[in-house]
Amino acid sequence: xxxxxxxxxxxxxxxxxxxxxxxxxxxxxxxxxxxxxxxxxxxxxxxxxxxxxxxxxxxxxxxxxxxxxxxxxxxxxxxxxxxxxxxxxxxxxxxxxxxxxxxxxxxxxxxxxxxxxxxxxxxxxxxxxxxxxxxxxxxxxxxxxxxxxxxxxxxxxxxxxxxxxxxxxxxxxxxxxxxxxxxxxxxxxxxxxxxxxxxxxxxxxxxxxxxxxxxxxx
Amino acid sequence: xxxxxxxxxxxxxxxxxxxxxxxxxxxxxxxxxxxxxxxxxxxxxxxxxxxxxxxxxxxxxxxxxxxxxxxxxxxxxxxxxxxxxxxxxxxxxxxxxxxxxxxxxxxxxxxxxxxxxxxxxxxxxxxxxxxxxxxxxxxxxxxxxxxxxxxxxxxxxxxxxxxxxxxxxxxxxxxxxxxxxxxxxxxxxxxxxxxxxxxxxxxxxxxxxxxxxxxxxxxxxx
Amino acid sequence: xxxxxxxxxxxxxxxxxxxxxxxxxxxxxxxxxxxxxxxxxxxxxxxxxxxxxxxxxxxxxxxxxxxxxxxxxxxxxxxxxxxxxxxxxxxxxxxxxxxxxxxxxxxxxxxxxxxxxxxxxxxxxxxxxxxxxxxxxxxxxxxxxxxxxxxxxxxxxxxxxxxxxxxxxxxxxxxxxxxxxxxxxxxxxxxxxxxxxxxxxxxxxxxxxxxxxxxxxxxxxxxxxxxxxxxxxxxxxxxxxxxxxxxxxxxxxxxx
Numbered sequence: 001x002x003x004x005x006x007x008x009x010x011x012x013x014x015x016x017x018x019x020x021x022x023x024x025x026x027x028x029x030x031x032x033x034x035x036x037x038x039x040x041x042x043x044x045x046x047x048x049x050x051x052x053x054x055x056x057x058x059x060x061x062x063x064x065x066x067x068x069x070x071x072x073x074x075x076x077x078x079x080x081x082x083x084x085x086x087x088x089x090x091x092x093x094x095x096x097x098x099x100x101x102x103x104x105x106x107x108x109x110x111x112x113x114x115x116x117x118x119x120x121x122x123x124x125x126x127x128x129x130x131x132x133x134x135x136x137x138x139x140x141x142x143x144x145x146x147x148x149x150x151x152x153x154x155x156x157x158x159x160x161x162x163x164x165x166x167x168x169x170x171x172x173x174x175x176x177x178x179x180x181x182x183x184x185x186x187x188x189x190x191x192x193x194x195x196x197x198x199x200x201x202x203x204x205x206x207x208x209x210x211x212x213x214x215x216x217x218x
Numbered sequence: 219x220x221x222x223x224x225x226x227x228x229x230x231x232x233x234x235x236x237x238x239x240x241x242x243x244x245x246x247x248x249x250x251x252x253x254x255x256x257x258x259x260x261x262x263x264x265x266x267x268x269x270x271x272x273x274x275x276x277x278x279x280x281x282x283x284x285x286x287x288x289x290x291x292x293x294x295x296x297x298x299x300x301x302x303x304x305x306x307x308x309x310x311x312x313x314x315x316x317x318x319x320x321x322x323x324x325x326x327x328x329x330x331x332x333x334x335x336x337x338x339x340x341x342x343x344x345x346x347x348x349x350x351x352x353x354x355x356x357x358x359x360x361x362x363x364x365x366x367x368x369x370x371x372x373x374x375x376x377x378x379x380x381x382x383x384x385x386x387x388x389x390x391x392x393x394x395x396x397x398x399x400x401x402x403x404x405x406x407x408x409x410x411x412x413x414x415x416x417x418x419x420x421x422x423x424x425x426x427x428x429x430x431x432x433x434x435x436x437x438x439x440x
Numbered sequence: 441x442x443x444x445x446x447x448x449x450x451x452x453x454x455x456x457x458x459x460x461x462x463x464x465x466x467x468x469x470x471x472x473x474x475x476x477x478x479x480x481x482x483x484x485x486x487x488x489x490x491x492x493x494x495x496x497x498x499x500x501x502x503x504x505x506x507x508x509x510x511x512x513x514x515x516x517x518x519x520x521x522x523x524x525x526x527x528x529x530x531x532x533x534x535x536x537x538x539x540x541x542x543x544x545x546x547x548x549x550x551x552x553x554x555x556x557x558x559x560x561x562x563x564x565x566x567x568x569x570x571x572x573x574x575x576x577x578x579x580x581x582x583x584x585x586x587x588x589x590x591x592x593x594x595x596x597x598x599x600x601x602x603x604x605x606x607x608x609x610x611x612x613x614x615x616x617x618x619x620x621x622x623x624x625x626x627x628x629x630x631x632x633x634x635x636x637x638x639x640x641x642x643x644x645x646x647x648x649x650x651x652x653x654x655x656x657x658x659x660x661x662x663x664x665x666x667x668x669x670x671x672x673x674x675x676x677x678x679x680x681x682x683x684x685x686x687x688x689x690x691x692x693x694x695x696x
Contacts, residue, residue: 001296062416063409064374066381067388071409074402152280159282163381170284177292184293191281191289198280337538337597338552340488341604342528345520347555355542432586 005185006192009176016172017193023086023161023168024154027093028101028147031154034094035101042106053102060099066160068092073164089161097154104150108143109135141212148205152198159194169193227394234390237304238376241386245311246372250365252312253319260324271320278317284378286310291382307379307386311372318368326361327353362430366423370416377412441466441608441639442487447496448663449482456482458663459496464608467637471650471671474660475686480643483660484612487641488530489523500526501607528556531601531609535616537593539585539600545572546581549600557604571599575629591622598629608639615646647690651675659683 041053060068069092076083112135120130162171173190177183224231260271278286290299291306301309330353338348380388388408395404442464449457456479464470472480485491486498489506498505505526510516539548549568553559559567572578575595585593594614601609611630615623627649634640634653644650650657651671658668659680667680678684
């Protein structure tokens, strides 16, 4: 085992870590937008919308991410215009994450104590205001720890986009392995970077959870 | 996508499915055994051992499964570990899932109400009997939903094995797609197949969970 | 039967028992009453060493429990085997029943007989069935705890403790977790036990039961026994203001 290999490739790995974080971040942000829509469908009073939301979640949680990624990639390759692979990568991460985020948001909405909405209604707040001032802020606060957890999962899932050529941590580790003939060091290096990113995120998540508990107790 | 094509490739697709089931079954079983062993070891409360266990769990839950696979398959030979792709795949699934199962079993033990253990202690039961007759059954029953969930997640992870050339279903589909220039159709069919499979397995899992957790249903009211 | 001399216990900085002197004689039924946080449950749980006490002597039939006298004269923790031996002779019934959910009622009662008394499956099942019959639940032998009402679960718990043929029984607020309608069936079983001469130490809020069944009432407050004596005297003629104040709230709330 030659640790120097990791040290020499530190620059490449750091850059690749940036790509990993960027891709995952894009995935979670777009995933949030789509997930919020799916969540709205799930709690909608219209049965067909609820059904549609449930089917979306079933599909994007049931089909493995790698398969989703390749479906989108080949679809864009065969029928799309000249779209770079990054679109398929972020798209797949976003669509997949949306299914999980929809459930997180739905859980958070349910977790807001019912009495709050009722009290606001009794005080004369309009429906829209109840949403904007009471339910939404609370739901967002409650969903912060699970969303941070989802970000961690997305960082790990992003390793799959290496198969469509994105130069993120896993692909760069593969390159280092083939160039230095030292696969062990290359993948340990990549793994350490993933660990570092995820430990930071986990720390953030713990902080968020503590803040949330305090806020609730106040 | 014509049926003729599927017919021609049926043997390889079936073989691929067989390898998927093999890897999932062997990996899952091994992971359960390993995870359970880890939990039992952690209950011995030996600080250096628990530190190692903590590190193991953090590494296997904090890094992508694909990187773990590459490490085993490509990096293994550097430390004398020469595994075939399938063996690396099974070992990878086992190690990956064992970290999650260890946490699941730990939570299972923690969920056994202290009162049940007090009842055993107060009647003079020996520690071995308390573990075997009260704690273990309680922990395992509590862990069933999480175990079922993890096994479903594991079944989806098997497709990642195709990247290290394990000849499971995904690999066979991609081979067929490449040879017949039907990339999108083949992969799309695979997606539909997986969706239906996971849906079916999830429902079965829910049924099993319901049966087992009936034990822990709240007491009949008044 | 049970003798406490100067027993003290603290949880960290908080002293829960302060030099308690107390005793329960053979076939006596003693009820421990007092406000929450007074230490009554802790005292009970020290008797079978479920909670270790810090200092003083706690003896069951003359034998110190939880500690042994080492050859050099100091005191050391009792060997686990000896502690288990002593616990076999003490039956305990908990507020939340603590039945094992993955065993039937019969299974719950038979389990200690098999694992601790060493009976074989047939003998254990027979003895367990007899116990369940005694508490009136023979028909529910094959039921799982989740299918039993609270009162039924508690009676199974009593059967489980009784089957071990203990020399004395400890009850930790046995009816506090029950719906009011179910309290009666459990108290009936306990009355039966008392009538048969079982030595019983009961922590309870059921003043009516205590008044009729107990030989002695002990009032505990802030870790000390403040007053004890026959029910009539303690309930109606206690010289201690704390006792009168505590009982007053009961009279007020329960009078309708």
